[in-house]
Amino acid sequence: MGEEGESRPPSEKVPLEKVNDYTWRIPKYKPGMRVPGIVFANKELLEKMQTDRTLEQCANVAHLPGIYKYSITLPDGHEGYGFPIGGVAATDYEEGVISPGGVGYDINCGVRLLITNMMVQDIKPKLVELANAIFDNVPCGLGSRRKDFKVTIHDLDRLVMEGVQWAIDQGLGWDEDAEHCEERGCMKNANPDKVSTNAKNRGLTQIGTLGSGNHFLEIQKVDKIYDEKTAKAFGVEHEGQITVMIHCGSRGYGHQICSDYLRVMERAVHKYKIVLPDRELACAPGTSNEAEDYYEAMACAVNYAFVNRQAIMHWVRQSFQQVFKQDPEKFGLKLLYDVAHNIAKIETHRVNGEQKKVWVHRKGATRAFPPEHPEIPTDYRSLGQPVIIPGSMGTSSWLLVGTLKAMEISFGSTAHGAGRMLSRAAAKRRFFGGDVRRSLEQRGIAVRAASAVVLAEEADPAYKNVDIVADVSHKVGIATKVARLVPLAVVKG
Amino acid sequence: MERKKGYTFLEHTADAYIAAYGKDLAEAFENAAVAMFDVMTTVEKVSPQVEDSVEVSGEDEHALLYNWLEELLVKAEVEGMLYSKFKILELTRDNGAFRLKARIWGEKFSPEKHVQKVGVKAITYHQMEIIRDKDKATVKFILDI
Numbered sequence: 001m002g003e004e005g006e007s008r009p010p011s012e013k014v015p016l017e018k019v020n021d022y023t024w025r026i027p028k029y030k031p032g033m034r035v036p037g038i039v040f041a042n043k044e045l046l047e048k049m050q051t052d053r054t055l056e057q058c059a060n061v062a063h064l065p066g067i068y069k070y071s072i073t074l075p076d077g078h079e080g081y082g083f084p085i086g087g088v089a090a091t092d093y094e095e096g097v098i099s100p101g102g103v104g105y106d107i108n109c110g111v112r113l114l115i116t117n118m119m120v121q122d123i124k125p126k127l128v129e130l131a132n133a134i135f136d137n138v139p140c141g142l143g144s145r146r147k148d149f150k151v152t153i154h155d156l157d158r159l160v161m162e163g164v165q166w167a168i169d170q171g172l173g174w175d176e177d178a179e180h181c182e183e184r185g186c187m188k189n190a191n192p193d194k195v196s197t198n199a200k201n202r203g204l205t206q207i208g209t210l211g212s213g214n215h216f217l218e219i220q221k222v223d224k225i226y227d228e229k230t231a232k233a234f235g236v237e238h239e240g241q242i243t244v245m246i247h248c249g250s251r252g253y254g255h256q257i258c259s260d261y262l263r264v265m266e267r268a269v270h271k272y273k274i275v276l277p278d279r280e281l282a283c284a285p286g287t288s289n290e291a292e293d294y295y296e297a298m299a300c301a302v303n304y305a306f307v308n309r310q311a312i313m314h315w316v317r318q319s320f321q322q323v324f325k326q327d328p329e330k331f332g333l334k335l336l337y338d339v340a341h342n343i344a345k346i347e348t349h350r351v352n353g354e355q356k357k358v359w360v361h362r363k364g365a366t367r368a369f370p371p372e373h374p375e376i377p378t379d380y381r382s383l384g385q386p387v388i389i390p391g392s393m394g395t396s397s398w399l400l401v402g403t404l405k406a407m408e409i410s411f412g413s414t415a416h417g418a419g420r421m422l423s424r425a426a427a428k429r430r431f432f433g434g435d436v437r438r439s440l441e442q443r444g445i446a447v448r449a450a451s452a453v454v455l456a457e458e459a460d461p462a463y464k465n466v467d468i469v470a471d472v473s474h475k476v477g478i479a480t481k482v483a484r485l486v487p488l489a490v491v492k493g
Numbered sequence: 494m495e496r497k498k499g500y501t502f503l504e505h506t507a508d509a510y511i512a513a514y515g516k517d518l519a520e521a522f523e524n525a526a527v528a529m530f531d532v533m534t535t536v537e538k539v540s541p542q543v544e545d546s547v548e549v550s551g552e553d554e555h556a557l558l559y560n561w562l563e564e565l566l567v568k569a570e571v572e573g574m575l576y577s578k579f580k581i582l583e584l585t586r587d588n589g590a591f592r593l594k595a596r597i598w599g600e601k602f603s604p605e606k607h608v609q610k611v612g613v614k615a616i617t618y619h620q621m622e623i624i625r626d627k628d629k630a631t632v633k634f635i636l637d638i
Contacts, residue, residue: 081619105614105637142533142609143573143602201571212612213638252570255614423504451609
């Protein structure tokens with residue numbers, strides 16, 4: 001174990017064929033591969049993927065029964081469990097399988113972006129006060145929660161069935177918020193009877209909390225607009241305009257649902273005699289009871305995460321009100337969009353000239369639907385779906401827009417973030433929480449964090465450059481650049 | 494490499510990869526539990542004031558380790574506790590099922606007293622290993638964080 005090196009089973013040599021500067025093909029080099037792999041990356045990102053098991057995992061996913069076209073690895077792809085993180089796999093609805101590993105532990109880990117009508121100069125004098133107010137109002141880090149927001153187990157079952165609308169009905173939000181969420185903030189097939197008591201108990205203590213690790217909340221400014229027409233339609237009118245980004249997921253509720261169903265799927269693999277190259281690809285046939293149970297439980301976690309972000313957004317609006325002593329509506333603070341990064345969906349895609357009903361697994365991937373798609377809110381429909389890609393702490397984040405190209409080549413998906421470069425242990429050896437805080441503050445970024453350890457582990461050099469990830473997405477055409485956002489204040493667990 | 498008493502944090506890009514040691518499997522399991530709480534907090538600052546007991550079973554030793562850690566994680570989250578001391582009283586195999594009984598000690602989480610590190614999302618089977626030598630046992634596992 002070298003000081004900088006990563007100790008892990010060395011990746012087998014994965015053959016690659018260059019398609020163009022940003023597209024690489026993994027041929028069917030293993031007998032069990034049903035389709036090839038496709039990697040969207042530039043040379044630099046590809047070389048990083050070759051240092052761990054990302055490409056091997058991409059090839060392993062290509063073994064899934066019923067998989068269509070190819071197993072996809074996105075520019076931010078890195079090694080995960082079974083499935084790489086930053087990947088897409090679509091399988092036939094009937095002949096294919098659904099796999100909890102293809103969604104991940106943090107079901108509907110995702111991001112929402114609020115747009116204000118304020119400019120940098122409006123917010124600068126009150127920035128620290130605002131960051132403090134948000135840090136006080138939004139529970140961050142281990143074990144913290146709001147005393148005035150407690151739900152019973154009965155409420156929990158209702159909120160996971162009703163999604164964002166439940167929160168709005170409780171006074172946590174505005175009527176128009178639901179329309180600007182993926183799935184309008186609620187997957188209809190959620191069934192809490194399919195969720196274990198352990199998951200519910202974990203969920204009860206953590207609803208309305210940001211969590212720790214890579215989750216964060218940022219006050220940002222629009223740094224550069226790349227696509228004026230689309231930006232304007234999304235409410236992004238000027239460089240220097242203030243936005244707020246919230247990045248978190250379904251907390252212990254979703255983690256436990258994933259853990260529980262990985263076990264169910266392990267048994268299903270034996271029951272249905274599915275042959276897989278890696279135990280963590282465990283899955284069940286799309287039409288089996290196991291698949292239905294997982295999909296209904298997963299939907300509960302998806303809705304839990306939507307409600308979680310909705311509640312947090314409400315407390316952000318309240319924080320603006322506290323600090324600026326005016327109604328939050330006065331500052332805009334509209335929900336631009338809320339999008340999932342870890343999810344499985346039933347969708348229709350064109351495969352070999354035919355419309356097919358498929359299970360789309362997006363693990364560390366953002367849906368990127370094209371203009372005129374019925375799933376897009378009406379006010380954005382002529383332009384395409386907003387795609388939000390958060391960077392790491394202290395770096396830029398991106399607003400992109402979905403494209404027809406994404407429907408053609410990536411099952412309507414693109415990248416989701418930066419992706420780690422350094423292990424947490426290596427980051428902690430190199431950086432100290434206090435230094436990370438000072439370096440951010442020297443760049444004019446206010447920081448409020450529950451944990452100095454998290455600050456060191458999440459130091460931005462520990463991540464790949466999100467600008468390159470957005471650039472590859474843009475050049476491949478699976479989501480094109482609308483605007484680049486940079487942080488003014490970071491709130492972390 | 495960060496070396497502490499009964500466990501080590503190994504290199505892993507995204508998550509916590511832990512090796513825990515003991516003179517036997519029970520002690521390695523105890524150290525595995527300490528390591529998991531060390532991911533979440535400075536475990537030395539958690540005083541063993543409150544005693545509780547835990548019983549878990551699993552179809553094999555891997556499942557037993559998984560279920561032991563998961564039980565502690567869920568208990569800690571649901572009850573708002575942190576644990577720092579673990580004593581496995583029994584680790585048995587009967588009729589093909591592995592069981593363990595343990596006593597655990599900890600205290601209520603308090604943001605004023607306890608250092609916050611990273612929350613653990615889940616235990617995983619990824620690269621899980623249980624290695625037994627004559628007078629030594631090692632368990633390796635990854636926590637998703």
